[in-house]
Amino acid sequence: MINPVLKRELSVSLRSPRTFIALCVYVILMTVITAVAIFIMKSNILYSGFTPSSATNLYVFMGVFQLGIVMIFTTAFAGTAISGERERQTLDVMLVTKMSTLSIVLGKLTASLSMVCLIIVVSLPVFGIAMYFGGVGLFDVFALAFFTLSAAVMVGGIAIFFSSLLKRNVTSIILTYIAVGFLTIGHAVLLLAGNYIASVTVLANGSDALADRASNIFAISDVLLSFNVVFGLVSLFDTLIGSFSLQNIAYYSTIYTGYLRENSFTSMVWAFNIIFNLIVAAVFTLLASVVIKPVKNSRKYR
Amino acid sequence: MLEVVDLVKNYGKFRALNDLNITVSDGIIYGFVGPNGAGKTTAMKIMSGLLTATSGSVFINGENVVESPRALREKIGYMPDFFGVYDNLKVDEYMDFYAGAYYIPYKERGDIIGNLLELVDLSDKRASYVDSLSRGMKQRLCLARSLVHDPEIIILDEPASGLDPRARVEMKETLKHLQVLGKTVIISSHILPELAEMCTEIGIINNGALVSSGSINDIMRAMTKKRVIHIKPLEGVERLASLLSEIAIVSDIRENIDNVEFEINGDDKDIAGVTAKIVGEGIDVVFVKEKEGNLEDIFMRLTKEDEND
Incomplete structure (x- = not known):
């Protein structure tokens, strides 16, 4: 039997013209941005034809843009999923039914993600433009779509947790943006800054012991950076189009200090990242179901 | 029979329910009366499994439902004092959603929903959008929703608030009909004359404790x-x-x-x-x-x- 919450959400949202209009606006926006990107590339003085390399750049650009959009949309959808029910005064009535809180949360989360799936699916033809010019294959497009979806699942899990924890939609959305911002940008900036400080310290003291400790810091930092969605996406691009962006990031994080660090990134950071995203989503979804449970445990009072 | 035994609910230092004891016999309409802040809604939410009690028990036919919230949900239908509805959802879809939430098999839903909409006199509104209904109709729809799983006990928190006289009369008639069907109804209201008309027994709650309980005449006799x-x-x-x-x-x-x-x-x-x-x-x-x-x-x-x- 289909989850009743998911069924209701889908029938309501798909009936609304707003969904259709929003999807149309998104596809048009993606198309316009892609057209502008092609135009800019063609206007380059050094232009020597729209090569497969240009198509690859376009694919990377579109992939990053879509990931950003999907994360924003997922926060907006899932961040209001439970708090919206609370604001609408429909949550209590749902909690007295026989549905478990996990089932309610999963229904709301999958409904939010189904909208994100629609966004990803309707944008596939736009990605086809990059395929048309060569350099990007069908597998690349679907792999990127799957990675984007895994990131959306993670953001959705975090968003629905805050939505369950907080009473107001606005606070839930703001906190989700802060959390996702930290997990994507803040956490990377902190770790890269740590790399920089470690390399400066090693160079200033010149001791072997410190150099060993710095190597450990770099290794731990690389592992922690593998959790980062942005690094996962970069790794995916490296794997699909054969670039070395991840190594370059590690290299440039210390090169300006004059310290040449080794990097321990594997080529499978993106796969590691997908698993991490799904685990984070599962943990936060479970937490959300505990938070909204009206009577926490079956227990004897007295 | 529903029995609330020594129910206590604390919100920090504030004691909302203070050893509340209530016994409601089967098939009666029990009026729950008390001034604002007396603890009516808190007690009703605990009875419905929406709130954890600090201590005490709620028994339905001898089974402590505080220990098994799932059993409680099967036996209780709850209508809160304030509730919202979903935009873009039709009356029968609204009912179907809650029938699904109670895991009622799809095949049985049509008849159940039809009968309930007839009971609350909303059969002709089946294809209407819920947000287009009047307040009285929404109240009746919410009542039908609370009955979708055929509960033994129906808890209604201020079901007549904000209704015009005609809608109140219709609600009263529906509740009397429920009593005829053998349901136990626990209802809170500020409209005391109407409560007096339809209730078999009343319980007066103040400062979180039951001040008096029984038929209106019994209470009167005990007082005078x-x-x-x-x-x-x-x-x-x-x-x-x-x-x-x-x-x-x-x-x-x-x-x-x-x-x-x-x-x-x-x-x-x-x-x-x-x-x-x-x-x-x-x-x-x-x-x-x-x-x-x-x-x-x-x-x-x-x-x-x-x-x-």
Whole structure:
């Protein structure tokens, strides 16, 4: 039997013209941005034809843009999923039914993600433009779509947790943006800054012991950076189009200090990242179901 | 039978429920009355499994449902004092959603929803959008929703609030019909005369504790100890009043246009004895009627006494 919450959400949202209009606006926006990107590339003085390399750049650009959009949309959808029910005064009535809180949360989360799936699916033809010019294959497009979806699942899990924890939609959305911002940008900036400080310290003291400790810091930092969605996406691009962006990031994080660090990134950071995203989503979804449970445990009072 | 035993609910240092004890027999309409902040909604939410009690138990037919919230959800239908509806959802879809949420098989839903919409007189609105319904209709729809899983007990928190007189009458009729169907209804309301009309028993709650419980007349009797009787003679109001003044257990005699009102300090047997004596003195009696207790009077007296304490 289909989850009743998911069924209701889908029938309501798909009936609304707003969904259709929003999807149309998104596809048009993606198309316009892609057209502008092609135009800019063609206007380059050094232009020597729209090569497969240009198509690859376009694919990377579109992939990053879509990931950003999907994360924003997922926060907006899932961040209001439970708090919206609370604001609408429909949550209590749902909690007295026989549905478990996990089932309610999963229904709301999958409904939010189904909208994100629609966004990803309707944008596939736009990605086809990059395929048309060569350099990007069908597998690349679907792999990127799957990675984007895994990131959306993670953001959705975090968003629905805050939505369950907080009473107001606005606070839930703001906190989700802060959390996702930290997990994507803040956490990377902190770790890269740590790399920089470690390399400066090693160079200033010149001791072997410190150099060993710095190597450990770099290794731990690389592992922690593998959790980062942005690094996962970069790794995916490296794997699909054969670039070395991840190594370059590690290299440039210390090169300006004059310290040449080794990097321990594997080529499978993106796969590691997908698993991490799904685990984070599962943990936060479970937490959300505990938070909204009206009577926490079956227990004897007295 | 629903039994609430020594229920306590603390919100930090504030005690919302203070050893609340209630017993509601099967098939009755039980009115839950109390001033704002008395603890009615808190008690109803605990009974519905929406709130954890600090201590105490809720038994339904001897089973402690506090220990098994799932069993509670099967047995209880709950309608909150404030509730919202979903935009873009039709009446039958709304009902179907809740039927699904109670895991009612798809095949059975059509009949159940049809019957419930008929019960609340919304059959002709089946294809209408929920947000296009009037407030009274939404209240009735929410009542139908709370009945979708055929619960034994229905808890209604202020179901008549904000309704116009016609919608209140319709709601009252629906509740009476539910009683006929054998449902136990627990209802809170501020509209005391209406509650008095439809409730079999009432419980008056103040400061988180039950101040009094029972039928309105029982509570009245317990409060006054004396019963107010009206006797209408075929003729001779003055003679009747004079005769009553000679009876020791009768007091506060008042002559009305066509009847005599008096207080009697006694039970049913004493009333029968007084009536027999009047008839024996040759006065033809048209009726003997005990004045029914007024819920508003009881409520004001009990809650005032409690405040003074």
